[in-house]
Amino acid sequence: MHRLAAALLLLLAACTAPPSGITPVRFDPDRYLGTWYEIARLDHSFQRGDASATATYAANPDGTIAVTNRGWRPDGTERSVEGTARFLGDRNTASLGVTFRWPFEGGYHVIRLDPEYRIALVSGPTRDYLWLLSRTPTLPEPVIADWLETARRLGYPVDRIIRSQPPPA
Template sequence: MKSTTLVLVAAMFLSACANSPPSQPLRTVKQVDLARYMGDWYVIANIPYFAERNCFDSVESYALRPDGRIDNWFSCRRGSPDAPFERKVSALAKVEDATTNARWSVRFFGLISVQYLVIDLDEQYRWAVIGHPSRNYGWVLARDKMLPDATYDQILRRLGEQGYEVSRFAKVPQRT
């Protein structure tokens, strides 16, 4: 099972690398306070990849290590809101731009490294938007299970301004 998952993750990220990135690079936020960013974030919407498909109550969790690296876990209920909660993917991130803390390199299974860009962030850290240079992946995260529609619509508008095809984002069901 782990080797199958590894092969699938590798294929996904290698295909993302093979696509030529859009002409304008994604703009990251000016500053991320890592201490405030750590903790649990509910996945409000995403451009789902295989590990996220058919997930309910998805959560991204972050914990800062003493050496500055970041533990990252993705968990969800697979197939049904009544399914057991399970950790799907674990990763280790390293901040690549210490000036902003908004550009990370995230390593899966110790082998595959992908870019993680904080491209939008609420001043109060109530929500965040994560992008990938290819724009084939993206996540809208929030501290609460629900995000006001007006806020979500503004986030989608800004994602469109950054070159994302916003119709690819799917809301993730969160049990309230």
């Protein structure tokens, strides 16, 4: 039984740790709170078909972070999911485990963040998960190219990136 528990813990840790060779940035979690617009992403089943998306983060009294993800289909249909993020280590390291449906937890690692907290590049537990987020619904094309080049240099398959549209008004 102890082996099974140990194996399960190892499996769960593998779902939250950053990809090998990726170091999450240092950050001020309070400055990161608020709404972020998805500019681009690598596609996954939980977002498949979304034309646009936002993520909103708010502080919980227990020190965790409330997460609300909203997505819109091309026809304007909206869907949302709420979850909780916990720090995987130091509160000032942008490495969190996010749970939308217990006991499943996924990694959320900010790997590049502009000094003004306007743009973030976020990885999941493997290089198959990547989001480019912004405080605004759009970014200039040269800015997007620069941030995606960072991801490419880090080994992410940016040739598979899906560009998001601004959410409906």
